[in-house]
Amino acid sequence: GAMEATVIRRIAALRACVMPGHRGLSGRPSHRVPLTLPGREGVSSSGARVLEWMGKKASIRQDMFLLGPPGPELRRLAFRFCELAGREVEYIALTRDSSEPELKQRREIVGGSMVFVDQPPVRAAVYGRVLVLEGVEKAERNTLPLLNNLLENREMALEDGRFLVAPARYDALIADGASDEELRSRGLIRVHPDFLVVAIGLPSATFGGNPLDPPLRSRFQACSLRQLPLTERVDALRALAPGHDHATAQLADVADSLRLLAALKPTAAGGGQRGWGGVPWFPESVLAPLARTLAELGPEGAPAAMLIHRALPWSLLGEQAAAAVEGALRHLGLPAEKVPKKNGSKSGIKSGVITSTPLRLAAVSPCALPDGGVAVQLKWVGGKAPSLSNVPAGSLTPALGRWVPRAHELPLDAQEAALAELLQVHAMGSDVCLVGGKGSGKSRVARELSRVLGLPSATIHCYKDMSSRDLLQRRSTDARGDTVWEDSPLVSAARHGWLAILDGAHRLPNGLLAAALGPL
DSSP: OHHHHHHHHHHHGGGGTSSSTTBOTTSSBOTTSOOOOTTOOOOOHHHHHHHHHHHHHHHTTOOEEEEOSSSSHHHHHHHHHHHHHTOOEEEEEOOTTOOHHHHSEEEEEETTEEEEEEOHHHHHHHHTOEEEEEOGGGSOTTTGGGGHHHHHHSOEEOTTSOEEEOHHHHHHHHHTTOOHHHHHHTTEEEOOTTOEEEEEEOOHHHHOOOOOOHHHHTTOEEEEOOOOOHHHHHHHHHHHSTTOHHHHHHHHHHHHHHHHHHHHSOOTTOOSSBOGGGOBOOOGGGHHHHHHHHHHHHHHHSOHHHHHHHHSOGGGSOHHHHHHHHHHHHHTTOOEEEEEOOTTSOSSEEEEEOOSOSOOEEEEEEEEOTTSOEEEEEEEGGGOSOOEEEEEOOSSOOOOEEOOOOTTSOOOHHHHHHHHHHHHHHHTTOOOOOOOOTTSSHHHHHHHHHHHHTOOEEEEEOOTTOOHHHHHEEEEEOTTSOEEEEEOHHHHHHHHTOEEEEETGGGSOTTHHHHHHSOO
């Protein structure tokens, strides 16, 4: 709207007074300036308010702290601001495993000798970039104080003997007669005046986490991302699913009801993102892919209750939480279905809210993308919903023709439903978490997804003590003994367009997946 356009013009005007801008110190266009993906250029009214606030703080060179609920919105706003202002970015996703070498310097072996390699905070300070620290609430309390002096005085002692000096003090030494070469020979490095820090975190009182120490908290100016008005959220969903006004309004109402349940009574122990009855927080960012699914398949192929269950599988929660969610859905008029009662209860059937897709895969046919990429068209049994076209496929040959399960594998209805849902989620460009008990066929469904789409797969076996770096890269040595970083199967899958299967993701520490894979 008009507010968004005004904010973007104001922030774009900052390009004249910030460095290094869209061009790096070498004068060439910098790859460190973020670029917004096509289709995500828009900014909500709440996001526009945050961007305008960030522009004001950047103009007076104040470090910022962005607070908000779980989701990618705050990170997108930070990158969007840097894109509009032409600022280069250094990014760190903090976890409980973050340590001093990741915030200052890391030892590496190059040419048979040990060298210190600057990490993102140091590079951002030297070259005048924006340092984005995401997940501040996850870091241990003795980790972030390492940056306290850099935030307050723009000074830091480095492991290789160098010392970062505030620009005003460095310029005063130059004015007193010292030369730049002399100061550098003494190990004094000038911090760039355009160095800026943008921290992103969750309110620890609501979502759990480690609170900031008061001295560190005082270094930031804070801004909270407000929830959008209901009318604006409904309008955004209707724009994604035109012609389905009633269903999109239901999605927005249900999201509000679930967030209310999650916020009613926070647990006494402050244990994570659960509120009344153990209902987790329902993030706003999941509604857009649900609305796109509704637009493609219609209310018959994508019932509103099924879409909500896809984003928040309440049937896996405790009995009290599941009953609370189903009660809220029924109150809002979502349709119900007859389902068998759980084991241990009286025989018969009960009325439950629809939780699974009514569609089953019938056939796969080839189709061409405008850019020449490989894609397929998915058709459903009985024509219960429109076919999904332009579904991205892999480098292998997809299973074209009528879909028939492998001869040695007995298909179950639950597995066929899971496969149909995975295909729908993939068609909308989203990632998916497949949840089920031991022996329920999760691996079989993942293999069938790979076969249907012709996607090569890479499996990453997760374990309890895994760190975020283990998910992305591992340290090794080459033939000369120098240290090198080798991509993990997950990174290789991202680079080559494979299907990445995180087997046993439930074993990972809380928050690790968000830290490691959030930007990806």
